[in-house]
Amino acid sequence: MKLRKSAAVAATIAALALTATACGGESGTAGDKPKDPTGGKNAPKLPTYAVKSGVKIDSATLKAAQKAGKLVIGSKDDQPYLGFQDTSGKRSGFDIEIAKMVAADLGFKPDQIEFKTIDSGVRETTISKGDVDLYVGTYTINDERKKQVGFAGPYMKAGADLLVRKDEKSITGPDSLKGKTVCSIKGSTPLQEIKKPKYGAKTVELAKYSECVQQLTNNEVDAVTTDDAILKGYAAQRPNALKVVGKPFTEEPYGVGMNKDDKALRDAVTNAIEAHQKNGDYKKAYEATLGLSGAAFVEPPALERY
């Protein structure tokens, strides 16, 4: 083994850089050209949403927001094409578009939306405390969460999938993981599935998806698992190095989170999603965000009203 000083120094600097960048997948491998999320000349354009005026809904949350003249929406900032914030502070992605179209129907212009980045672990607490009016960010609807927050939607059906290296031949789905090492975020739902003995996979749990992707490109792990929507974002950032297997093995219906007892607001948001799905905004927003990753448009799931 020849330990080269420069390599060691470079590696240490890389580790330092890892701690410094909060967003994932920024350090591409050589030869990768990350796709420009804003697209080239022929790229699909983001739709603009007609802002309604004189909106009157019997909702305490909305009345307070109207009085303040701004709607506070919680989101993610580290998921390319879904909920991403670049270094200039600009937010982009499909979830951000959903937030904008809903806000428009509630009577708020894009510049009247205040986005707040909320960590997954504190979503329920933040929503029930009223720190955010709405939350849009890969938020899977489930019964445990329904005890604490209200959900409008589902506006999109995602599912756990696998991200692998481009040259990977042996991994074709969750059943081909015997003896392989799979990485995901500590405590994430798809990993609980992969951990089951029937798959025979080894697992690694880290704090961020970007760390998992780094391990994948370092050949330390063989696959990364989480919702396909998130994985497609990473694959699109490094199309020459990574690909998504495309065999979803769980169902993750995404919803818009809000105060549990605010039925009026919940109905209004569901109506807004439905209206924009019908007038084609939804599809346009998809084509201009997640669609850029090469993932084909899927018809949205049926909305649930309760």
Add this chain to the structure above:
Amino acid sequence: MNVLLDHWPEFREGFIGTIWLTLASGLLAMLLGVVLAGFRVSPVPPLRFFGTAWVTLFRNTPLTLLFLVIWFAVPQVFDLGLSPWAKALVVLSVYTSSFVCEAVRSGINTVPLGQAEAARSIGMTFFQTLGTIILPQAVRTVLPPLSSIFIALTKNSAIAGAFSVTELFGWQKLLSDKGFPIAWIFLWVALGYLVIVFVISIFFRVLERSLEVAR
């Protein structure tokens, strides 16, 4: 309460994970730390330099950064082939050993120089002097700071949770991801740590009593 009862097996696993990791890295750090302290007070310059360099490097680097280095930087240079648990053991032991070394060294410094000189004058070697005269006297002074170091180690072991090790903090991640009330989860995790830390405090208090000396 339900959160704990419904997920008792996972909680138990995490609790045992924290205890096991703390105990193993504590013992290893203790061994390393005493040896390093010996290096730092030895009459051999290269050993002294080695001990000083070790302490300077590992005491001044944030623990998370050490984890990142062993996980992401080291594999790019050569393959260690260690499991996540072994990586955590190495990092926590190395990091804590620098603190143990300094605590032991400060203990050694409280033993009057005359003691060492007397030992040398009757023909004892360096190791005999250290082992039979100085360390037994230094131990009493060292116990309180050591107790603090091991309590800190218990809490530091939570960082291993973010690097693929099953321990208490990971249980919190698991359950808050599922959407359980976070206040309860934190309460149980905090109690888990309290129990461990309490046992460490008692252990050291008993040691201090039994080693008390009439000065």
